[in-house]
Amino acid sequence: MLYMDYAATAPMYDEVIGVMTEVMKSHFGNPSSLHKLGLEAEQLVSRSRETIANALCCDPNEIRFTSGGTESNNLAIRGAAYRYRSRGNHLITSSIEHASVYETFRKLEEEGFQVTYLPVDATGQIRLSDLEQALTNETILVSVMHVNNEVGRIQPIEAIGAMLRDRPKTLFHVDAVQAIGKLPVDPKRHGIDLMSFAAHKLRGPKGIGFLYCRRGVELQPLLFGGGQEEGLRSGTENVPAVVGMAKAVRMAVQEQPSFAAHTARLRSRLTEGIRQIPELLLNGSNRPEDTAPHIVHFSFPGMKSEVLVHALEQHGIYVSTRSACSSGAEKPSRVLSAMGADPAVAVSGIRLSYSLQQTEDDADRFCRVLKQLVEELKPAMAGKNERR
Numbered sequence: 001m002l003y004m005d006y007a008a009t010a011p012m013y014d015e016v017i018g019v020m021t022e023v024m025k026s027h028f029g030n031p032s033s034l035h036k037l038g039l040e041a042e043q044l045v046s047r048s049r050e051t052i053a054n055a056l057c058c059d060p061n062e063i064r065f066t067s068g069g070t071e072s073n074n075l076a077i078r079g080a081a082y083r084y085r086s087r088g089n090h091l092i093t094s095s096i097e098h099a100s101v102y103e104t105f106r107k108l109e110e111e112g113f114q115v116t117y118l119p120v121d122a123t124g125q126i127r128l129s130d131l132e133q134a135l136t137n138e139t140i141l142v143s144v145m146h147v148n149n150e151v152g153r154i155q156p157i158e159a160i161g162a163m164l165r166d167r168p169k170t171l172f173h174v175d176a177v178q179a180i181g182k183l184p185v186d187p188k189r190h191g192i193d194l195m196s197f198a199a200h201k202l203r204g205p206k207g208i209g210f211l212y213c214r215r216g217v218e219l220q221p222l223l224f225g226g227g228q229e230e231g232l233r234s235g236t237e238n239v240p241a242v243v244g245m246a247k248a249v250r251m252a253v254q255e256q257p258s259f260a261a262h263t264a265r266l267r268s269r270l271t272e273g274i275r276q277i278p279e280l281l282l283n284g285s286n287r288p289e290d291t292a293p294h295i296v297h298f299s300f301p302g303m304k305s306e307v308l309v310h311a312l313e314q315h316g317i318y319v320s321t322r323s324a325c326s327s328g329a330e331k332p333s334r335v336l337s338a339m340g341a342d343p344a345v346a347v348s349g350i351r352l353s354y355s356l357q358q359t360e361d362d363a364d365r366f367c368r369v370l371k372q373l374v375e376e377l378k379p380a381m382a383g384k385n386e387r388r
Helices: 014-026 036-056 069-083 099-110 128-134 157-164 239-275 305-313 334-338 360-387
Strands: 063-066 090-094 114-118 139-143 171-175 194-198 209-213 295-299 349-353
Touching: 014 239, 036 063, 036 239, 063 069, 069 099, 069 139, 069 171, 069 194, 069 209, 090 099, 099 114, 114 128, 128 157, 157 171, 239 295, 239 360, 305 349, 305 360
Parallel strands: 090 114, 090 139, 139 171, 171 194
Antiparallel strands: 063 209, 194 209, 295 349
16 A cells, blocks of 8 residues: 555554553543542643643643644634724635635635635745735734645745734734644744644644644634633543644654655655656646645646546555545636636646655655556546547
């Protein structure tokens, strides 16, 4: 098996599985309980918070545990929009955000907020000039992802943070789900107020994530109840998952330099092989520094992406498209469409994502199988075009 869908989810570190198993066996108390078992669980949660804060160079009190990236994004965006609505009614995001951000802004529009969706260039990057022109005295939140989950394009987070430093009533939120462990992440240095993370993208458990919330920023909670997480996220903490996430964050951040170097070599090998197949088109920027090293995205124009995904699966190779297979309807990628891609390109995208576990031999194997499958699928594509 060759698994190349790490941007969707990653297999857990053995060490994470081990520590979670130990916590589930021996530390099952409720962190809110006053007895010994509860205090032990609470200490594990506190130490996990400190571990994550150390990895991000921030204060432990700025880390809030959630159920994952989607909840973190919703809590940051909706929580800020409603808490600071008295300051203004205008929000800014990009046209290529993850669905948990994009659809949240769509819902806020229905609820009366004004939202500006920044366009992107052909490589998938926003233009700082567009952001500058979009800002008004009513803007209370800007939300731009660090790394696009589909094509891997890196956004100018540091420049955006610098632009917003002189606008104290405008908060800056970043979806960093695809960035942590892959790129250096430092919310304070980059002027970020809110930053979202998910554990399962960096070889931690599913169903757990966290939100960096800068000291002094207040949010309206989404959940109400026992007042956990300083009243921001009520509910009994998932102690094994919190501990497992902290372990994964620490390991992934420590590995980040070697991860970047290794995956950059894989990306070079993969893109070279894809360029040698004339029927395929690489999406995004041609400059390696513009794209996260762990993602390569290409299209096979004229062929639905699901067809190639399943053809590769028959060879034991697992990759991804923008979404799970549907009823066969050809729905172009919102991200590729925003980048100006032709519909035939936008409907045929394939995402490769990989980690330290893959080798250059794996990359070569993938390219050999891909070339073989393209040759096999071309006649079917030509026949389909003739019938049209």
